[in-house]
Amino acid sequence: MNNPTSDIKPSKAEQTRAKIIDAFLNIMAEKKWDKITVKELCGVVSITRGTFYQYFSDIYDLMEQIQTELLDDVTGRYNRIAKKPVAAFPLEQFTEKFDYTAPESLRTWFNFCNDNHKAIAALLDPDMGDEYFCKKIRNKLHDYINDMMDQDGMACDSLRDYFLKVFLELHFLVARTWLTAKDDGFLSADDLIQLLNSMRVGANYLTWKSQTSADFSRKMQFFDK
Numbered sequence: 001m002n003n004p005t006s007d008i009k010p011s012k013a014e015q016t017r018a019k020i021i022d023a024f025l026n027i028m029a030e031k032k033w034d035k036i037t038v039k040e041l042c043g044v045v046s047i048t049r050g051t052f053y054q055y056f057s058d059i060y061d062l063m064e065q066i067q068t069e070l071l072d073d074v075t076g077r078y079n080r081i082a083k084k085p086v087a088a089f090p091l092e093q094f095t096e097k098f099d100y101t102a103p104e105s106l107r108t109w110f111n112f113c114n115d116n117h118k119a120i121a122a123l124l125d126p127d128m129g130d131e132y133f134c135k136k137i138r139n140k141l142h143d144y145i146n147d148m149m150d151q152d153g154m155a156c157d158s159l160r161d162y163f164l165k166v167f168l169e170l171h172f173l174v175a176r177t178w179l180t181a182k183d184d185g186f187l188s189a190d191d192l193i194q195l196l197n198s199m200r201v202g203a204n205y206l207t208w209k210s211q212t213s214a215d216f217s218r219k220m221q222f223f224d225k
Helices: 012-027 038-045 049-053 059-079 091-097 104-115 117-123 131-152 158-184 189-212
Strands: none
Touching (some): 012 059, 012 117, 038 049, 059 104, 059 117, 059 131, 091 189, 104 117, 104 189, 117 158, 158 189
């Protein structure tokens, strides 16, 4: 939704549309999105209902347009990430060959959230946001995270499925927390990227250890039977 690199001044129509969207997102901080009325929104923006209907057919269309722009944005960002061919290597070379640097996909997520911070914070809000948007973007992220795990050479087993679900939810939790608290001295985006990456690296390390260490199961047992 935001284009911070553009030097082109938006037209008056584009500015009006942006003001409507901005006011809508502001109201969402206090009110569930589908309870906001066109009359209420027009009063905040100081426009007539006729002006509102030049851009949106109703509140649901307004929300749909916001979501479509966000989903197109995040899809474009992830599609621009160059996929590296999976480089298989013997298990004994894991510590030498495994790339523990944070994947570009993690930084892409935080850049997307930061560039669209008001919209993402509002739509991901568990009380005032839209659960259907959460499902849509969750499906998008699921595919990209799965691709990342393919690049890491992680086995496609039941454990991977559970890890993927947890890792996906952490994307949401960390983004919501960061966007609402980053101005209060919260962790930086780089810190959070490394936090998520440490989980990724740890999962791959444990998978490697499970395949190469004879006493792995014993060491991973939390309680004596």
